[in-house]
Amino acid sequence: MTATVQRLDAHAPSLEPMLRLVAGDMDHVNAVIVDRMRSDIPLIPELAGHLIAGGGKRMRPMLTLASARLLGYEGARHHVLAAAVEFIHTATLLHDDVVDGSDLRRGKRTANIIWGNPASVLVGDFLFSRSFELMVEAESLKVLRILSNASAVIAEGEVNQLTAARRIDLPEERYLDIIDAKTAALFAAACRIAAVVAERPEADEAALDAYGRNLGIAFQLVDDAIDYVSDAGTMGKDAGDDFREGKMTLPVILALARGDETDRKFWKDAVEGRRASDADFAHAIDLVRKTRAVDDTLARARHYGQRAIDAIAGFPASKAKDAMVEAVAFAVARAY
Amino acid sequence: MTATVQRLDAHAPSLEPMLRLVAGDMDHVNAVIVDRMRSDIPLIPELAGHLIAGGGKRMRPMLTLASARLLGYEGARHHVLAAAVEFIHTATLLHDDVVDGSDLRRGKRTANIIWGNPASVLVGDFLFSRSFELMVEAESLKVLRILSNASAVIAEGEVNQLTAARRIDLPEERYLDIIDAKTAALFAAACRIAAVVAERPEADEAALDAYGRNLGIAFQLVDDAIDYVSDAGTMGKDAGDDFREGKMTLPVILALARGDETDRKFWKDAVEGRRASDADFAHAIDLVRKTRAVDDTLARARHYGQRAIDAIAGFPASKAKDAMVEAVAFAVARAY
Numbered sequence: 001m002t003a004t005v006q007r008l009d010a011h012a013p014s015l016e017p018m019l020r021l022v023a024g025d026m027d028h029v030n031a032v033i034v035d036r037m038r039s040d041i042p043l044i045p046e047l048a049g050h051l052i053a054g055g056g057k058r059m060r061p062m063l064t065l066a067s068a069r070l071l072g073y074e075g076a077r078h079h080v081l082a083a084a085v086e087f088i089h090t091a092t093l094l095h096d097d098v099v100d101g102s103d104l105r106r107g108k109r110t111a112n113i114i115w116g117n118p119a120s121v122l123v124g125d126f127l128f129s130r131s132f133e134l135m136v137e138a139e140s141l142k143v144l145r146i147l148s149n150a151s152a153v154i155a156e157g158e159v160n161q162l163t164a165a166r167r168i169d170l171p172e173e174r175y176l177d178i179i180d181a182k183t184a185a186l187f188a189a190a191c192r193i194a195a196v197v198a199e200r201p202e203a204d205e206a207a208l209d210a211y212g213r214n215l216g217i218a219f220q221l222v223d224d225a226i227d228y229v230s231d232a233g234t235m236g237k238d239a240g241d242d243f244r245e246g247k248m249t250l251p252v253i254l255a256l257a258r259g260d261e262t263d264r265k266f267w268k269d270a271v272e273g274r275r276a277s278d279a280d281f282a283h284a285i286d287l288v289r290k291t292r293a294v295d296d297t298l299a300r301a302r303h304y305g306q307r308a309i310d311a312i313a314g315f316p317a318s319k320a321k322d323a324m325v326e327a328v329a330f331a332v333a334r335a336y
Numbered sequence: 337m338t339a340t341v342q343r344l345d346a347h348a349p350s351l352e353p354m355l356r357l358v359a360g361d362m363d364h365v366n367a368v369i370v371d372r373m374r375s376d377i378p379l380i381p382e383l384a385g386h387l388i389a390g391g392g393k394r395m396r397p398m399l400t401l402a403s404a405r406l407l408g409y410e411g412a413r414h415h416v417l418a419a420a421v422e423f424i425h426t427a428t429l430l431h432d433d434v435v436d437g438s439d440l441r442r443g444k445r446t447a448n449i450i451w452g453n454p455a456s457v458l459v460g461d462f463l464f465s466r467s468f469e470l471m472v473e474a475e476s477l478k479v480l481r482i483l484s485n486a487s488a489v490i491a492e493g494e495v496n497q498l499t500a501a502r503r504i505d506l507p508e509e510r511y512l513d514i515i516d517a518k519t520a521a522l523f524a525a526a527c528r529i530a531a532v533v534a535e536r537p538e539a540d541e542a543a544l545d546a547y548g549r550n551l552g553i554a555f556q557l558v559d560d561a562i563d564y565v566s567d568a569g570t571m572g573k574d575a576g577d578d579f580r581e582g583k584m585t586l587p588v589i590l591a592l593a594r595g596d597e598t599d600r601k602f603w604k605d606a607v608e609g610r611r612a613s614d615a616d617f618a619h620a621i622d623l624v625r626k627t628r629a630v631d632d633t634l635a636r637a638r639h640y641g642q643r644a645i646d647a648i649a650g651f652p653a654s655k656a657k658d659a660m661v662e663a664v665a666f667a668v669a670r671a672y
Contacts, residue, residue, distance in 0.1 A: 126491035
């Protein structure tokens with residue numbers, strides 16, 4: 001008998017098994033979300049609903065629910081926490097779009113474009129406050145500790161990214177620190193809190209944290225790669241958005257390091273905002289192809305994806321585990 | 337023997353007794369504040385320190401400390417909570433200045449002017465997250481419930497104010513709802529949590545909540561009045577700021593209601609942004625004087641001030657009580 005080693009390339013990956021796994025729980029989470037974004041101030045549910053009802057994948061609450069299944073948790077205490085996680089994420093998106101001046105998200109006009117920056121900032125604050133109210137209802141100081149820490153780390157990561165903006169000299173290590181904070185921390189926390197609710201030992205918490213964290217990094221790397229390969233609409237995100245905003249992402253970092261003097265001059269001009277035309281973007285795509293920068297960004301993503309899968313290798317076989325493995329495979333395959 | 341009725345006009349009011357009362361505790365709170373705004377990302381302590389170290393009165397943490405003294409609490413658990421309250425307040429100020437596009441606060445250039453809106457939004461988020469981390473450290477779910485609720489109410493109040501912006505038809509009742517949420521809620525929570533930490537009965541919590549809430553309303557009313565009487569610098573705020581931003585505050589609501597057709601036309605033009613010159617502001621001051629709108633805004637402030645004082649009438653006489661009464665008198669006397 002040989003060991004079963006689960007591999008990323010084992011099958012055509014889909015998010016379906018995870019969606020099916022958590023469908024019943026997600027109905028409860030959605031009910032909490034709809035109920036708790038209510039307010040006497042009509043602008044709040046209107047603006048929040050635009051984003052929350054707007055076709056997001058609910059990836060983070062889904063991870064809380066799937067992790068709870070993996071642990072065989074049968075209760076309902078995690079529903080309100082999964083909603084809190086989604087509120088934190090939504091608040092972050094609202095503020096991100098203000099910070100980046102974005103005009104499109106998930107294929108729709110952003111809230112800041114429709115209602116203005118002030119409304120997006122304040123409704124983000126409301127959702128963030130509401131997420132803590134939800135956590136308090138669950139009465140777990142440990143969960144509150146995990147999620148308040150994740151929130152501080154996210155904000156720190158966003159500030160780190162802001163101070164790195166339009167800086168051509170960003171090393172891969174610092175870029176990884178940034179996405180670890182601004183994306184992976186909430187993935188990790190979303191998974192970890194399931195183990196807290198299920199009252200499992202610290203080792204299970206750590207395993208789920210590692211699963212979420214590595215999946216989060218993989219997820220962000222693929223997002224960054226997609227900017228240089230996809231057509232508008234694949235992710236509800238315009239190809240070239242990051243390029244036009246002069247964002248330092250891994251495809252740029254690799255293409256820059258591997259390019260010649262002329263290429264480096266081009267990237268410097270682009271990152272510092274002097275090259276943002278369609279022709280410039282076409283040239284950028286040429287450069288990332290020539291240097292295999294997108295391929296290798298995706299290879300890095302698969303590395304983290306495999307680590308995510310191995311982090312939960314110790315849990316017994318189950319539908320939940322299969323779904324969690326396949327979700328990783330799906331996440332890293334999105335760019336193809 | 338006659339009852340001792342404490343009255344607002346009993347003495348020349350000062351904040352000194354309260355400052356002296358809490359000086360030792362405040363050293364501990366300041367140490368927590370300095371320690372917890374640290375970050376590996378230099379922009380965070382730099383930007384946060386600009387506002388936090390920038391000569392604020394620390395009114396809200398001071399109220400937590402004074403309330404604890406009133407209750408005879410001898411412990412130190414409230415220090416970290418008082419710091420959390422100041423962090424919530426600071427996060428709110430950072431976001432407020434972005435929302436209002438303000439350029440001056442406490443006599444200094446605002447963070448959004450120096451570092452830009454994105455940095456102010458994100459550092460605000462960081463401080464807000466950090467405040468919840470501090471609350472978790474204090475391990476009181478009840479305090480977490482009070483402060484997360486206050487935070488949601490503040491954000492709701494800010495959105496309410498935003499949707500009321502430049503609307504000439506704002507009734508006094510809705511204006512009071514707005515300041516109850518955006519200012520008084522945190523004053524109330526700051527006082528109430530002292531009773532929770534001191535493990536006092538619900539009646540004491542409610543009394544301190546009422547003290548803080550009424551003081552907060554009085555405080556905001558006086559702030560709104562000062563905009564129409566003071567010279568730049570009295571509050572580190574320019575006289576006429578609210579006027580030039582077309583803000584509906586109580587002086588405007590009263591002057592509008594009491595004015596004739598010509599006056600009403602003037603106020604409508606001002607609130608809708610068509611009159612914001614120095615000459616317009618001079619005319620506005622004439623109108624609020626003629627209609628006694630500032631005097632009566634201050635009379636309303638004294639009404640709430642007296643209610644604040646009466647809310648703590650049931651507590652035994654003490655230095656803390658005297659200081660809390662005098663702080664109210666000071667707050668409502670600021671405009672003279």
